[in-house]
Amino acid sequence: MKFADFKTNSDGMIPVVVQDYKTNKVLMLAYMNEEAFNNTIETGKMTYFSRSRNELWVKGETSGHYQYVKELAMDCDLDTMLAKVRQVGVPCHTGADTCFFNNLVKKEYDDTNPMKVFEDVFNVILDRKENPKEGSYTNYLFDKGIDKILKKVGEEATEIVIAAKNSDPQEVKYEISDFLYHVMVLMAEKGVNWKEITKELSRR
Structure with a gap:
């Protein structure tokens, strides 16, 4: 057109x-x-x-x-x-990730859809990879490279096992969250995204 x-x-x-x-x-x-x-x-x-x-x-x-x-x-x-x-970076001159941040009306709703949360966190990780931020732990992992990332994934997996042997379910949730974050850093490092993961899971 x-x-x-x-x-x-x-x-x-x-x-x-x-x-x-x-x-x-x-x-x-x-x-x-x-x-x-x-x-x-x-x-x-x-x-x-x-x-x-x-x-x-x-x-x-x-x-x-x-x-x-x-x-x-x-x-x-x-x-x-x-x-x-x-x-690239942020769209708003204020530094916000959207120009629409002045809420006028907002009704309660569940914004914790699992896939949406995974994608949001993953997109932040991808943004850190493309636009490094000083003091960012994510950038520290990328700077250290694949061996450091793999070491953290292994450590967090072990901590899930240890937490599951204890009686506090909150500890299990905390360790699984840590594990998933580090897995997403690994995904970003290896060029794998959630669409590919969910496609593979749905195929099984």
């Missing part, structure tokens, strides 16, 4: 809702004009039009927090774009 096919607003732009392609978390909302759209298509980097600065804006050009295009889609009215991206 060409930009001419879209239904733009009075300023000749369309709003763009931006999502993380792995987690589907909504990262931000921005606007594109035709030049920004064409630049996005040509470079593979999300490019917007800054209404406050009245200029073209390649996201991450000054901060290094680029957004690499994974998928672009238009809604049924062709007046709003949904962009799924690989976000």
Whole structure:
């Protein structure tokens, strides 16, 4: 599709809702004009039009927090774009992992879906691998390499066995959580993701 096919607003732009392609978390909302759209298509980097600065804006050009295009889609009215991206660093100038952090209304709901929790933690680990953070234990493991990671996986597995022999179920939960974290570090190191693991489990 060409930009001419879209239904733009009075300023000749369309709003763009931006999502993380792995987690589907909504990262931000921005606007594109035709030049920004064409630049996005040509470079593979999300490019917007800054209404406050009245200029073209390649996201991450000054901060290094680029957004690499994974998928672009238009809604049924062709007046709003949904962009799924690989976000480098954080999308918000405040340092938050989403621009939508000012809660207005929130009803209680269970946000501890196991697969969602695994994916969220794993994505943080992947982000640490790509964007090292000083003082991060995860980066310490990556820096030490595969032998250190394997040693920790083995240690945590042994601690699960020891905890299971004791009478405190909380200790078992704690050690299993430690084990799963270190396994996820191993997964990241070896290039294995949860989709591949769950696919293998469902096959058995």
